[in-house]
Amino acid sequence: LPAHIAIIMDGNGRWAKQRNYPRIMGHKAGVDPVRTVVETCAQLGLEALTLYAFSVENWKRPRHEIEGLWRLLRFYLRRELPNLMRNDIQLVAIGRIESLPAPVQAELQMVMDKTAQNRGMRLNLAINYGGRTELVDAVNAMLDNARLEGNLDALEITEEGITEHLYTSG
Ligand code: FPP
Numbered sequence: 638l639p640a641h642i643a644i645i646m647d648g649n650g651r652w653a654k655q656r657n658y659p660r661i662m663g664h665k666a667g668v669d670p671v672r673t674v675v676e677t678c679a680q681l682g683l684e685a686l687t688l689y690a691f692s693v694e695n696w697k698r699p700r701h702e703i704e705g706l707w708r709l710l711r712f713y714l715r716r717e718l719p720n721l722m723r724n725d726i727q728l729v730a731i732g733r734i735e736s737l738p739a740p741v742q743a744e745l746q747m748v749m750d751k752t753a754q755n756r757g758m759r760l761n762l763a764i765n766y767g768g769r770t771e772l773v774d775a776v777n778a779m780l781d782n783a784r785l786e787g788n789l790d791a792l793e794i795t796e797e798g799i800t801e802h803l804y805t806s807g
Pocket residue numbers: 646647648649650651652664665667668671688690691695706709710713762
């Protein structure tokens with residue numbers, strides 16, 4: 638078995654279009670398979686599963702679609718918490734979480750806190766995530782630390798340093 642599987646959530650819009658449904662119906666239909674995949678991966682003993690749910694580019698979508706996605710995410714988090722606990726899954730949100738609507742942040746934080754002691758599979762939810770954004774955030778965190786410690790002149794950007802400052806560090 639691989640240690641880590643990452644899934645790009647995709648095709649929800651096309652699924653809805655084929656059926657002449659609004660796009661949000663496709664997103665809604667995508668939630669139940671997520672539950673099955675998460676539970677199955679945890680039971681198979683995977684170390685980590687990453688779900689790419691919302692990229693930094695997704696802000697370009699219509700406002701009502703984005704609002705529907707936040708509603709669905711909050712619904713998913715609330716409904717899945719008992720399932721995550723039962724399966725010993727630790728949920729971690731990765732991405733620029735601080736830019737999400739406050740109620741979404743609060744719900745994510747609540748589930749992260751409640752599952753923090755779980756020792757089974759780690760479920761990374763990539764939300765407001767971008768590969769380049771993650772690197773920018775890592776380098777800025779290194780700069781901030783160096784400034785705080787007063788050794789900006791000596792700062793060297795290394796692979797190890799970047800690894801330590803990625804959203805998944807540790
Ligand atoms: C991709 O389909 C899917 C998304 C951008 C959103 C997925 C997120 C949720 C359903 C929110 C709930 C989150 C979880 C983890 C349950 P698309 O619209 O890009 O489809 P297309 O490729 O057919 O256009």
